[in-house]
Amino acid sequence: MTEGSAYHLPPPRVLDDLVRVGRGTPMGEMLRRYWHPVAKAEDAGSVPRRVRALGEDLILFRDGAGRPGLVHARCCHRGTTLHYGRVEERGIRCCYHGWLFDVEGHCLEQPAEPEGGRQRHRIRQPWYPVEERYGLIFAYMGPPERRTVLPRIRQLEELAEGEFLEVDDTGLGSGGFGTVPCNWMQHFENVMDPYHVPILHGSFSGAQFVAEMAKMPEVTFETTPRGIQSTQLRTLADGRVLRRITEAAVPTLRVVPSPRLGTFGPVEAIGWVLPHDDVSFSILVAGRVHEAGELGRQRSRYNGKMWTELTEAEHQRLPGDWEAQVGQGAITLHSEEHLASSDRGIAMLRRFWKRQADAVARGEDPAGVGVAVLDFAAGNWVN
Ligand code: FES
Ligand SMILES: [Fe+2]
Structure with missing residues:
Protein backbone atom coordinates (compact mmCIF):
# COMPACT_ATOMS: atom_id res chain seq x y z
CA MET A 1 0.00 0.00 0.00
CA THR A 2 2.95 2.33 0.61
CA GLU A 3 4.79 1.66 -2.66
CA GLY A 4 5.38 4.80 -4.72
CA SER A 5 4.42 7.12 -1.92
CA ALA A 6 5.72 10.63 -2.54
CA TYR A 7 6.81 10.57 1.09
CA HIS A 8 9.68 8.23 0.18
CA LEU A 9 11.21 10.48 -2.48
CA PRO A 10 14.84 11.24 -1.70
CA PRO A 11 15.90 14.91 -1.78
CA PRO A 12 15.97 15.99 -5.44
CA ARG A 13 19.20 16.52 -7.34
CA VAL A 14 20.01 18.57 -10.42
CA LEU A 15 22.73 17.83 -12.99
CA ASP A 16 24.59 21.04 -12.14
CA ASP A 17 27.45 20.33 -14.54
CA LEU A 18 24.97 20.15 -17.42
CA VAL A 19 22.71 23.10 -16.76
CA ARG A 20 24.62 25.83 -14.91
CA VAL A 21 26.16 28.60 -17.01
CA GLY A 22 28.07 30.88 -14.63
CA ARG A 23 31.78 31.59 -14.95
CA GLY A 24 33.82 28.75 -13.48
CA THR A 25 31.12 26.10 -13.92
CA PRO A 26 31.91 23.25 -16.37
CA MET A 27 29.14 24.13 -18.84
CA GLY A 28 29.60 27.86 -18.32
CA GLU A 29 33.25 27.55 -19.32
CA MET A 30 32.36 25.35 -22.29
CA LEU A 31 29.75 27.83 -23.55
CA ARG A 32 32.24 30.68 -23.17
CA ARG A 33 34.48 29.13 -25.81
CA TYR A 34 32.00 30.08 -28.55
CA TRP A 35 30.38 33.28 -29.81
CA HIS A 36 26.80 33.89 -28.69
CA PRO A 37 24.27 36.33 -30.12
CA VAL A 38 23.22 38.57 -27.24
CA ALA A 39 20.90 41.03 -28.94
CA LYS A 40 19.55 42.23 -32.25
CA ALA A 41 21.92 44.59 -34.05
CA GLU A 42 19.28 47.33 -33.87
CA ASP A 43 19.33 47.06 -30.06
CA ALA A 44 22.86 48.47 -30.02
CA GLY A 45 22.16 52.19 -30.18
CA SER A 46 22.41 55.52 -28.45
CA VAL A 47 20.45 54.34 -25.40
CA PRO A 48 22.24 51.87 -23.10
CA ARG A 49 20.59 48.49 -23.30
CA ARG A 50 20.61 45.78 -20.61
CA VAL A 51 21.87 42.36 -21.68
CA ARG A 52 21.97 39.41 -19.34
CA ALA A 53 24.08 36.57 -20.72
CA LEU A 54 25.50 33.47 -18.99
CA GLY A 55 24.72 34.96 -15.60
CA GLU A 56 26.46 38.29 -16.27
CA ASP A 57 24.84 41.73 -16.35
CA LEU A 58 26.09 43.68 -19.33
CA ILE A 59 25.32 46.91 -21.17
CA LEU A 60 25.17 47.12 -24.93
CA PHE A 61 25.57 50.43 -26.78
CA ARG A 62 26.86 51.88 -30.03
CA ASP A 63 29.30 54.77 -30.04
CA GLY A 64 29.21 57.75 -32.38
CA ALA A 65 31.50 55.97 -34.84
CA GLY A 66 28.92 53.18 -35.15
CA ARG A 67 30.94 50.64 -33.16
CA PRO A 68 28.89 48.35 -30.87
CA GLY A 69 30.24 47.91 -27.34
CA LEU A 70 29.44 45.39 -24.61
CA VAL A 71 30.70 46.15 -21.12
CA HIS A 72 29.91 45.00 -17.61
CA ALA A 73 26.92 46.90 -16.28
CA ARG A 74 28.68 47.68 -13.01
CA CYS A 75 30.89 50.75 -13.35
CA CYS A 76 34.44 49.93 -12.28
CA HIS A 77 34.67 53.20 -10.29
CA ARG A 78 32.13 52.70 -7.53
CA GLY A 79 29.68 50.32 -9.02
CA THR A 80 26.60 52.08 -10.23
CA THR A 81 25.06 50.67 -13.37
CA LEU A 82 25.93 52.01 -16.78
CA HIS A 83 22.30 51.42 -17.66
CA TYR A 84 21.84 55.03 -16.51
CA GLY A 85 24.87 56.16 -18.42
CA ARG A 86 24.93 58.28 -21.56
CA VAL A 87 26.17 57.14 -24.92
CA GLU A 88 28.49 59.68 -26.51
CA GLU A 89 30.68 60.00 -29.58
CA ARG A 90 33.61 58.14 -28.01
CA GLY A 91 31.83 55.71 -25.68
CA ILE A 92 29.55 55.47 -22.67
CA ARG A 93 29.69 57.89 -19.73
CA CYS A 94 28.71 56.82 -16.22
CA CYS A 95 26.03 59.03 -14.67
CA TYR A 96 27.61 59.10 -11.21
CA HIS A 97 31.06 60.71 -11.62
CA GLY A 98 31.21 60.89 -15.38
CA TRP A 99 33.93 58.39 -16.18
CA LEU A 100 33.88 57.79 -19.93
CA PHE A 101 34.62 54.32 -21.35
CA ASP A 102 35.12 53.34 -24.97
CA VAL A 103 33.81 50.11 -26.56
CA GLU A 104 36.86 48.22 -25.28
CA GLY A 105 36.50 49.56 -21.75
CA HIS A 106 39.41 52.07 -21.92
CA CYS A 107 38.77 54.92 -19.51
CA LEU A 108 39.00 58.14 -21.54
CA GLU A 109 37.88 60.74 -18.98
CA GLN A 110 37.56 61.13 -15.21
CA PRO A 111 36.12 64.63 -14.93
CA ALA A 112 36.26 64.86 -11.10
CA GLU A 113 39.98 64.05 -11.06
CA PRO A 114 42.82 66.55 -11.46
CA GLU A 115 43.73 66.90 -15.16
CA GLY A 116 40.86 64.59 -16.11
CA GLY A 117 42.50 61.65 -14.32
CA ARG A 118 46.27 61.21 -14.50
CA GLN A 119 45.89 57.46 -13.75
CA ARG A 120 42.92 56.84 -16.01
CA HIS A 121 44.93 54.76 -18.50
CA ARG A 122 45.34 52.14 -15.74
CA ILE A 123 41.58 51.70 -15.48
CA ARG A 124 39.60 49.32 -17.63
CA GLN A 125 35.88 48.75 -17.53
CA PRO A 126 35.40 44.95 -18.02
CA TRP A 127 34.34 44.40 -21.64
CA TYR A 128 33.77 41.68 -24.23
CA PRO A 129 34.50 41.67 -27.95
CA VAL A 130 31.46 41.78 -30.21
CA GLU A 131 30.81 41.25 -33.89
CA GLU A 132 27.79 42.20 -35.90
CA ARG A 133 26.43 39.62 -38.32
CA TYR A 134 23.08 38.44 -39.75
CA GLY A 135 21.36 41.31 -37.96
CA LEU A 136 22.59 40.11 -34.56
CA ILE A 137 25.29 41.19 -32.11
CA PHE A 138 27.56 38.26 -31.26
CA ALA A 139 29.74 38.35 -28.15
CA TYR A 140 32.76 36.29 -27.15
CA MET A 141 32.77 35.95 -23.37
CA GLY A 142 35.56 33.42 -22.98
CA PRO A 143 39.29 33.58 -22.25
CA PRO A 144 40.74 36.19 -24.66
CA GLU A 145 43.71 34.01 -25.60
CA ARG A 146 41.31 31.26 -26.77
CA ARG A 147 39.14 33.57 -28.83
S1 FES B 1 30.44 55.01 -10.20
FE1 FES B 1 30.75 55.27 -12.33
S2 FES B 1 31.94 57.09 -12.44
FE2 FES B 1 31.69 56.77 -10.32
FE1 LIG C 1 7.56 21.78 -29.25
Missing part, protein backbone atom coordinates in the same frame (compact mmCIF):
# COMPACT_ATOMS: atom_id res chain seq x y z
CA THR A 148 37.99 31.79 -31.99
CA VAL A 149 36.40 32.85 -35.28
CA LEU A 150 32.72 33.65 -35.48
CA PRO A 151 31.59 30.99 -37.96
CA ARG A 152 29.60 31.81 -41.04
CA ILE A 153 26.43 29.83 -41.68
CA ARG A 154 25.81 28.71 -45.24
CA GLN A 155 22.02 28.61 -44.83
CA LEU A 156 22.05 32.30 -43.86
CA GLU A 157 24.41 33.39 -46.63
CA GLU A 158 22.91 31.80 -49.72
CA LEU A 159 19.74 33.76 -50.35
CA ALA A 160 17.37 32.86 -53.17
CA GLU A 161 15.81 35.50 -55.40
CA GLY A 162 13.49 37.69 -53.31
CA GLU A 163 14.78 36.40 -49.96
CA PHE A 164 16.33 38.53 -47.23
CA LEU A 165 17.44 37.99 -43.64
CA GLU A 166 15.27 38.85 -40.70
CA VAL A 167 15.86 38.48 -36.96
CA ASP A 168 13.45 37.73 -34.15
CA ASP A 169 13.87 37.55 -30.40
CA THR A 170 10.31 37.14 -29.26
CA GLY A 171 9.72 33.56 -28.81
CA LEU A 172 9.63 29.95 -28.13
CA GLY A 173 7.78 28.68 -31.20
CA SER A 174 4.39 29.27 -29.77
CA GLY A 175 5.48 32.31 -27.82
CA GLY A 176 5.40 35.95 -28.58
CA PHE A 177 7.32 36.95 -25.43
CA GLY A 178 11.02 37.37 -24.78
CA THR A 179 12.44 35.79 -21.68
CA VAL A 180 11.37 32.29 -20.69
CA PRO A 181 11.58 31.63 -16.94
CA CYS A 182 13.34 28.25 -16.78
CA ASN A 183 16.71 26.66 -17.42
CA TRP A 184 17.92 26.84 -21.03
CA MET A 185 18.63 23.09 -21.24
CA GLN A 186 14.92 22.35 -20.83
CA HIS A 187 14.32 24.12 -24.09
CA PHE A 188 17.44 22.82 -25.76
CA GLU A 189 16.58 19.18 -25.01
CA ASN A 190 13.20 19.79 -26.60
CA VAL A 191 15.02 20.24 -29.95
CA MET A 192 15.98 16.54 -29.80
CA ASP A 193 12.50 15.47 -28.67
CA PRO A 194 10.57 14.86 -31.91
CA TYR A 195 8.17 12.52 -30.11
CA HIS A 196 6.49 15.35 -28.26
CA VAL A 197 5.39 16.94 -31.55
CA PRO A 198 2.47 14.63 -32.40
CA ILE A 199 1.40 14.63 -28.75
CA LEU A 200 1.74 18.19 -27.44
CA HIS A 201 1.43 19.94 -30.80
CA GLY A 202 -0.61 17.39 -32.74
CA SER A 203 -3.35 16.07 -30.51
CA PHE A 204 -3.32 17.17 -26.87
CA SER A 205 -3.98 20.80 -27.77
CA GLY A 206 -5.35 20.19 -31.26
CA ALA A 207 -3.18 20.62 -34.37
CA GLN A 208 -0.86 23.50 -33.48
CA PHE A 209 1.21 23.19 -36.66
CA VAL A 210 -0.15 21.32 -39.69
CA ALA A 211 -1.98 18.00 -39.96
CA GLU A 212 1.06 16.11 -41.32
CA MET A 213 3.04 16.90 -38.16
CA ALA A 214 0.41 15.15 -36.03
CA LYS A 215 1.61 11.74 -37.29
CA MET A 216 4.03 9.86 -35.05
CA PRO A 217 7.30 9.82 -37.02
CA GLU A 218 9.86 7.09 -37.46
CA VAL A 219 12.95 8.62 -35.82
CA THR A 220 16.69 8.03 -35.95
CA PHE A 221 19.31 10.00 -34.04
CA GLU A 222 22.97 10.38 -34.83
CA THR A 223 25.97 12.20 -33.49
CA THR A 224 27.55 14.75 -35.84
CA PRO A 225 30.83 16.67 -35.52
CA ARG A 226 28.83 19.57 -34.04
CA GLY A 227 26.09 17.93 -31.98
CA ILE A 228 23.09 15.66 -32.43
CA GLN A 229 20.86 15.26 -35.46
CA SER A 230 17.47 13.61 -35.74
CA THR A 231 15.77 12.38 -38.90
CA GLN A 232 12.01 11.99 -38.79
CA LEU A 233 10.11 10.13 -41.50
CA ARG A 234 6.37 10.50 -42.03
CA THR A 235 4.35 8.98 -44.86
CA LEU A 236 2.00 11.60 -46.23
CA ALA A 237 -1.60 11.03 -47.39
CA ASP A 238 -0.45 10.91 -51.03
CA GLY A 239 2.10 8.19 -50.26
CA ARG A 240 5.15 10.44 -50.48
CA VAL A 241 7.57 10.47 -47.56
CA LEU A 242 8.29 13.63 -45.58
CA ARG A 243 11.87 13.58 -44.36
CA ARG A 244 12.50 16.15 -41.66
CA ILE A 245 15.97 16.69 -40.21
CA THR A 246 16.60 18.79 -37.11
CA GLU A 247 19.91 19.52 -35.43
CA ALA A 248 21.14 20.66 -32.05
CA ALA A 249 24.63 22.09 -32.46
CA VAL A 250 27.26 23.56 -30.15
CA PRO A 251 27.07 25.82 -28.33
CA THR A 252 23.28 26.39 -28.26
CA LEU A 253 22.12 26.28 -31.86
CA ARG A 254 18.68 24.97 -32.62
CA VAL A 255 18.53 24.18 -36.29
CA VAL A 256 14.87 23.36 -36.76
CA PRO A 257 13.05 23.65 -40.09
CA SER A 258 9.59 25.15 -39.98
CA PRO A 259 7.00 22.74 -38.57
CA ARG A 260 4.47 24.42 -40.84
CA LEU A 261 5.93 22.78 -43.95
CA GLY A 262 5.19 25.85 -46.08
CA THR A 263 8.18 25.15 -48.27
CA PHE A 264 10.56 22.25 -48.61
CA GLY A 265 14.32 22.42 -48.66
CA PRO A 266 17.13 23.43 -46.34
CA VAL A 267 16.36 24.94 -42.96
CA GLU A 268 15.38 28.60 -43.33
CA ALA A 269 16.06 29.88 -39.82
CA ILE A 270 18.75 29.29 -37.21
CA GLY A 271 17.97 29.86 -33.54
CA TRP A 272 20.37 30.37 -30.66
CA VAL A 273 19.29 29.70 -27.10
CA LEU A 274 20.78 32.46 -24.96
CA PRO A 275 20.95 31.44 -21.29
CA HIS A 276 20.46 34.67 -19.37
CA ASP A 277 21.36 32.72 -16.25
CA ASP A 278 20.54 29.32 -14.73
CA VAL A 279 16.82 30.01 -14.58
CA SER A 280 15.95 32.03 -17.67
CA PHE A 281 16.74 32.17 -21.35
CA SER A 282 15.57 33.65 -24.59
CA ILE A 283 15.88 32.63 -28.21
CA LEU A 284 17.42 34.72 -30.96
CA VAL A 285 16.61 33.71 -34.51
CA ALA A 286 18.01 34.76 -37.87
CA GLY A 287 16.23 33.46 -40.93
CA ARG A 288 15.62 33.84 -44.64
CA VAL A 289 12.22 35.35 -45.37
CA HIS A 290 10.28 36.74 -48.32
CA GLU A 291 8.27 39.31 -46.38
CA ALA A 292 9.10 41.53 -43.41
CA GLY A 293 7.67 40.17 -40.18
CA GLU A 294 7.51 36.60 -41.49
CA LEU A 295 9.42 35.04 -38.57
CA GLY A 296 7.05 36.56 -36.02
CA ARG A 297 3.96 35.70 -38.01
CA GLN A 298 4.77 31.99 -37.94
CA ARG A 299 3.60 31.87 -34.33
CA SER A 300 0.89 29.41 -33.45
CA ARG A 301 -2.55 30.74 -32.65
CA TYR A 302 -4.83 29.21 -30.08
CA ASN A 303 -8.56 29.93 -30.29
CA GLY A 304 -7.47 32.59 -32.77
CA LYS A 305 -5.38 34.32 -30.09
CA MET A 306 -1.65 34.86 -29.64
CA TRP A 307 -0.14 32.95 -26.74
CA THR A 308 0.20 36.10 -24.64
CA GLU A 309 -3.51 36.81 -24.97
CA LEU A 310 -4.67 33.49 -23.52
CA THR A 311 -6.43 33.21 -20.18
CA GLU A 312 -5.12 30.76 -17.57
CA ALA A 313 -8.00 28.40 -18.40
CA GLU A 314 -6.92 28.43 -22.05
CA HIS A 315 -3.29 27.77 -21.09
CA GLN A 316 -4.53 24.68 -19.25
CA ARG A 317 -6.69 23.51 -22.12
CA LEU A 318 -4.21 24.34 -24.91
CA PRO A 319 -0.69 23.97 -23.54
CA GLY A 320 2.26 24.39 -25.89
CA ASP A 321 6.06 24.45 -25.59
CA TRP A 322 6.07 27.24 -23.01
CA GLU A 323 3.74 25.40 -20.65
CA ALA A 324 5.56 22.08 -21.06
CA GLN A 325 9.07 23.46 -20.57
CA VAL A 326 8.44 26.09 -17.91
CA GLY A 327 6.20 23.46 -16.30
CA GLN A 328 9.32 21.35 -15.63
CA GLY A 329 10.30 23.94 -13.01
CA ALA A 330 12.97 26.64 -12.85
CA ILE A 331 15.58 23.87 -13.13
CA THR A 332 14.21 20.41 -13.70
CA LEU A 333 14.89 17.76 -11.05
CA HIS A 334 17.01 15.23 -12.93
CA SER A 335 16.97 12.71 -10.09
CA GLU A 336 13.21 12.37 -10.45
CA GLU A 337 13.18 11.73 -14.21
CA HIS A 338 12.48 8.36 -15.83
CA LEU A 339 14.09 8.50 -19.26
CA ALA A 340 12.45 6.09 -21.71
CA SER A 341 13.28 4.86 -25.22
CA SER A 342 11.83 7.99 -26.82
CA ASP A 343 14.30 10.05 -24.79
CA ARG A 344 17.40 8.64 -26.46
CA GLY A 345 17.94 11.94 -28.31
CA ILE A 346 17.98 13.72 -24.97
CA ALA A 347 20.47 11.25 -23.51
CA MET A 348 22.73 11.65 -26.56
CA LEU A 349 22.52 15.42 -26.36
CA ARG A 350 23.41 15.49 -22.67
CA ARG A 351 26.37 13.16 -23.28
CA PHE A 352 27.68 15.19 -26.20
CA TRP A 353 27.46 18.50 -24.30
CA LYS A 354 29.02 16.94 -21.20
CA ARG A 355 31.90 15.60 -23.34
CA GLN A 356 32.61 19.09 -24.63
CA ALA A 357 32.60 20.51 -21.10
CA ASP A 358 35.01 17.73 -20.06
CA ALA A 359 37.28 18.58 -22.99
CA VAL A 360 37.40 22.24 -21.92
CA ALA A 361 38.13 21.19 -18.34
CA ARG A 362 41.11 19.19 -19.68
CA GLY A 363 42.39 22.27 -21.51
CA GLU A 364 41.26 21.10 -24.96
CA ASP A 365 39.04 22.82 -27.49
CA PRO A 366 35.39 21.71 -27.57
CA ALA A 367 33.81 20.49 -30.82
CA GLY A 368 33.54 22.87 -33.72
CA VAL A 369 35.74 25.63 -32.33
CA GLY A 370 37.68 27.12 -35.25
CA VAL A 371 35.27 25.88 -37.93
CA ALA A 372 34.88 28.81 -40.34
CA VAL A 373 31.67 27.82 -42.13
CA LEU A 374 28.76 25.82 -40.74
CA ASP A 375 26.65 23.90 -43.22
CA PHE A 376 23.61 22.16 -41.75
CA ALA A 377 21.80 19.06 -42.93
CA ALA A 378 18.52 20.24 -41.40
CA GLY A 379 15.47 20.76 -43.56
CA ASN A 380 12.13 19.40 -44.72
CA TRP A 381 12.08 17.25 -47.84
CA VAL A 382 9.50 15.09 -49.62
CA ASN A 383 10.29 12.21 -51.91
